[in-house]
Amino acid sequence: MPRSPATSADVVVIGGGVAGLLVAHRCAATGDSVLLLEAGERVGGRCLSLDAGGIRVDLGAAWHWAEHTRVPRVLDRFSLARIRQYEPGVAVFESGRNRPVEHVDWPSTPPPSWRIEGGTQALIDAVADVIPDGTVHCGMRVDRIRQAGPDGIRVEGTGSEGPFSVEAARCACAVPPRLVAHTIDIRPLPSGVKDALRHTPTWMSHSLKAGVVYDRPFWREDGWSGRVRSLVGPIHDWHDATPPASLASGGRSRGAGGLFGFGPPLQQGVSMDDFRKRIVEQLVHCYGPAARDPVAVRVQDWSRAPRTTPSAGSACRVDEPTAVPALSREYWNGRLHFVAAETACDHPGFLDGAIEAAQRWEEQTSATASAAA
Numbered sequence: 001m002p003r004s005p006a007t008s009a010d011v012v013v014i015g016g017g018v019a020g021l022l023v024a025h026r027c028a029a030t031g032d033s034v035l036l037l038e039a040g041e042r043v044g045g046r047c048l049s050l051d052a053g054g055i056r057v058d059l060g061a062a063w064h065w066a067e068h069t070r071v072p073r074v075l076d077r078f079s080l081a082r083i084r085q086y087e088p089g090v091a092v093f094e095s096g097r098n099r100p101v102e103h104v105d106w107p108s109t110p111p112p113s114w115r116i117e118g119g120t121q122a123l124i125d126a127v128a129d130v131i132p133d134g135t136v137h138c139g140m141r142v143d144r145i146r147q148a149g150p151d152g153i154r155v156e157g158t159g160s161e162g163p164f165s166v167e168a169a170r171c172a173c174a175v176p177p178r179l180v181a182h183t184i185d186i187r188p189l190p191s192g193v194k195d196a197l198r199h200t201p202t203w204m205s206h207s208l209k210a211g212v213v214y215d216r217p218f219w220r221e222d223g224w225s226g227r228v229r230s231l232v233g234p235i236h237d238w239h240d241a242t243p244p245a246s247l248a249s250g251g252r253s254r255g256a257g258g259l260f261g262f263g264p265p266l267q268q269g270v271s272m273d274d275f276r277k278r279i280v281e282q283l284v285h286c287y288g289p290a291a292r293d294p295v296a297v298r299v300q301d302w303s304r305a306p307r308t309t310p311s312a313g314s315a316c317r318v319d320e321p322t323a324v325p326a327l328s329r330e331y332w333n334g335r336l337h338f339v340a341a342e343t344a345c346d347h348p349g350f351l352d353g354a355i356e357a358a359q360r361w362e363e364q365t366s367a368t369a370s371a372a373a
C-alpha cells in the first residue's frame with residue numbers, strides 16, 4: 001500500500017477499521033476522491049483473526065446476533081457466508097486447577113449467534129479489495145484535525161516518512177471516540193463534544209482474547225461443545241471456532257479445529273510466553289492430553305493495544321454500550337463526522353453499529369449535498 005498520500009482529496013477518512021473502510025468504499029463508489037489514513041501497518045482495527053492450520057480464529061469481533069440485521073446484508077453484498085456459532089454438546093466447568101473439571105449440559109440455550117466464514121478478516125479483505133488502489137495509506141497516524149477556511153478541513157499527522165498534511169472538503173473520523181479524545185487534537189470543537197468523546201468507552205477494549213488452533217477439533221469428536229466456563233482462568237470463557245468445513249459427517253474431523261476465549265487483561269510481570277503456556281495447561285486440564293500440542297496459540301490484549309485503548313487512563317469496562325447523540329451529529333457545516341462503531345445510534349460498539357455509522361455518513365453527506373444544491 002502506498003505510504004505517501006496525495007495532499008488533497010474530497011474526503012479524508014481516518015482509521016481503517018470496518019467503519020472507515022466502508023466509508024472509503026462508499027465515497028469511491030460515488031465518485032469522490034478519497035484518502036484513508038490508517039495509523040497501523042494493517043487495516044481491520046478490532047477485526048483481527050489468527051490465521052493458522054488453514055482456518056481463521058477471531059481475536060477481536062466475532063459474533064452477530066439476530067437483531068444485528070445490517071451485518072448479514074453487508075455479508076450478502078460482499079458474497080460472504082456466515083456460520084452459526086456451535087453450542088450443542090457437553091460443556092466443561094472448571095472450578096479449580098487442582099479439582100477435576102465437571103461436564104455439564106449447558107443450562108440454557110443462548111440466543112443464536114453467527115460468525116463470518118473466514119473470520120471478520122474476510123469482511124475486511126472483501127471491502128479493502130474493492131477500494132481503488134492508492135486510497136488506503138497505512139503507517140499514517142493522524143494527530144490534528146483543523147477547520148481550514150470556510151470550505152475545508154486540514155488533517156495533519158506523522159507517517160513513517162515524517163509529518164504529513166492533507167486538505168479535504170470533508171472528514172470521516174473512524175477512530176474510537178475515547179481514543180480520539182486522548183490522541184487527536186480537533187479544533188474548534190464544542191466542549192460538550194470533547195466530553196462526549198472522552199467519556200464514551202471503547203467496546204471490549206478492556207478485554208483479552210486468546211485463539212488456539214489444533215490440527216483437528218478433537219473435542220467435537222468426543223461430543224464436547226468447545227464451551228468452557230472457568231472460575232480460575234487464565235481464560236474464563238472458551239468457545240468453539242471450528243469452521244464447518246473441518247468436520248465430516250458423523251463428527252469426524254477433516255481439518256483443523258479452533259477455540260477462542262476471553263480473559264482479563266494480562267497482569268504486570270506475566271510474560272506472553274508464560275501466559276500462552278498457562279493457556280495450554282488450562283486446555284489440557286479441561287480436555288486431557290489431546291490438548292497438549294496446538295498448532296498455534298495467539299493472545300491479543302486489547303487493553304494494551306495503543307490504536308484501540310489510549311495509554312493515558314486505563315481501559316474502561318462497559319457492560320452494554322449506549323448511544324451518544326452528540327457523536328452521531330455532523331460538525332463544521334457537515335464537514336466533520338465521527339463514524340466509529342461507538343457513534344452509532346443502533347447497536348453502538350458492535351460491528352452492526354460500525355456499519356450503521358458508515359451508512360449514516362452516507363445519508364448525512366447526501367442530505368448536506370442536496371441542501372447545498
Ligand SMILES: Cc1cc2nc3c(=O)[nH]c(=O)nc-3n(C[C@H](O)[C@H](O)[C@H](O)COP(=O)(O)OP(=O)(O)OC[C@H]3O[C@@H](n4cnc5c(N)ncnc54)[C@H](O)[C@@H]3O)c2cc1C
Pocket residue numbers: 014015016017018019020037038039040042043044045046047059060061062063064140141142143174175176179183184203204205207208209302307308339340341342349350351352353354
Ligand atoms: C475482543 C473484542 C471482541 C469483540 N467482539 C465483538 C463481537 O463479537 N461482535 C461485535 O459486533 N463486535 C465485537 N467487537 C467490537 C468490534 O470489533 C467493533 O465494533 C468494530 O470492529 C469497530 O470498528 P471501527 O471501524 O468502528 O473501529 P476500529 O476497528 O477500532 O478501527 C479504528 C481504526 O483506527 C485506527 N487508528 C487509531 N488511531 C488512529 C490515528 N490517530 N490515525 C489513523 N488511524 C488511527 C486503528 O488502527 C484502527 O484500524 C469486539 C471487539 C473486541 C476488541
